[in-house]
Amino acid sequence: MSETRAWRTVLEHIESQLIEGRLRPGDRLPGERALSADLGVGRSSVREALRVLEVLGLIRTQAGSGPNAGAIIIATPSGGMSTLMRLQVAASGFPVADIVRTRLLLESTVAGELAERSTPDLAAAERLLDAMDSPGLTPAEFLALDAEFHLALAEASGNQVITATMAGLRSGIEGYALEGLARIDDWPTTSARLRGEHRAVVAAIRAGDADAARTRIHDHISGYYAETFVDHH
Template identity: 50%
Template sequence: MKAYELVLQRIEAEIAGGRLGIGARLPGERALAEDMGVSRTSVREAVRVLEAMGIVRTAVGSGPDAGALIVAEPRSPLASALRLHVATSHIPIADVVQTRILLESWAVREASGKASDGELAGVAQLLDAMDDRELSPERFHVLDAEFHVSLVAMAGNVLVSTVMAALREAIHSYVMAAVADISDWPAVANDLRAEHRAVFEAVRSGAGERAATLVAEHIDGFYRAARLR
């Protein structure tokens, strides 16, 4: 095992054991190196890996904000990894679409009739914002992504929400490239608005099975219209 992997194991054990938590700062580079009997280069490499994984955030300098801080930001690194695998065709777009359908169908079924008034109000605001006919396709799809991620979040499963958000980010560029080739974008956008409203109303009224069917048809229909399937 490489020296930096030993450092990773040590930090993982500290987090798992509750001795390091969100907001805690890792011991300094020199202190960790001396304590574990490894080089400072190995410690530095381990911290870089943790930062890429979204486990720590680092800041240089000598002030109170310097060093490596334990955080919980898995969405960005997961999205980056997925984006690279999609780009290499290791993960086909069709598989991403199928995974979205599985996650969102489960999530809206789970959230139906259980979402709080505050959660529902937040989603309703996104729908209202998407009603603006002057929105660019780019802005529409930013709001669209927020809508779907918010729907999934109402199910209350942090891992599913994180994976869902990462999936949306990973294929954003492919979606936007496909939208540019849609001949009648205003008509497609109108259909998407109506479908969003239908899914939302099903969730709000507690019609879980209907919400699951509608969201599956909505996702599959858009990717077929955009010729991404």
């Protein structure tokens, strides 16, 4: 089972239990290990599904052990939440050009708004930039961190709808980025350029230059698409 498919299995399992009322607000989810064993998927896939559920506002996770560890259900999927969960599941089937256009709209707005704040919280985004500098990363690992970086910027915006939409598109974003790898001749050069572009976006946000932040993230997203999806235009 592919990793993407695996975490969707976890997501769909929990969603169906919520919708059927077998899980209700206040209930605790089984721990990662138990979910992993019950559904036959890896713990990393369980973690990814729980992270999506948390972004969508359905659960809150708590670290530690004992009776209060794990995740507690805080909401049942309403129409809107259910739609977003289906978006997450459907995202890999969307046309790449549509995902890219949506990213350009959302992420340009996010970058501009963050630049207009006096103290944007970029700690999570910057940790991911440091992680992407690690020389031992495979391209797939790099692109997973890359997708997480873009989601971290959305989360820093504090806009729950944009954050949930970006979380919903995440599998589609990572999917087309991976598919594009086949068209990159020199990965070390491309990854170095992508890292530089990420840093330049954060630098523009830090400098309070909203125009530069918007332009840099727009060029970064459209540049990778142009480089890797020439045939799809």
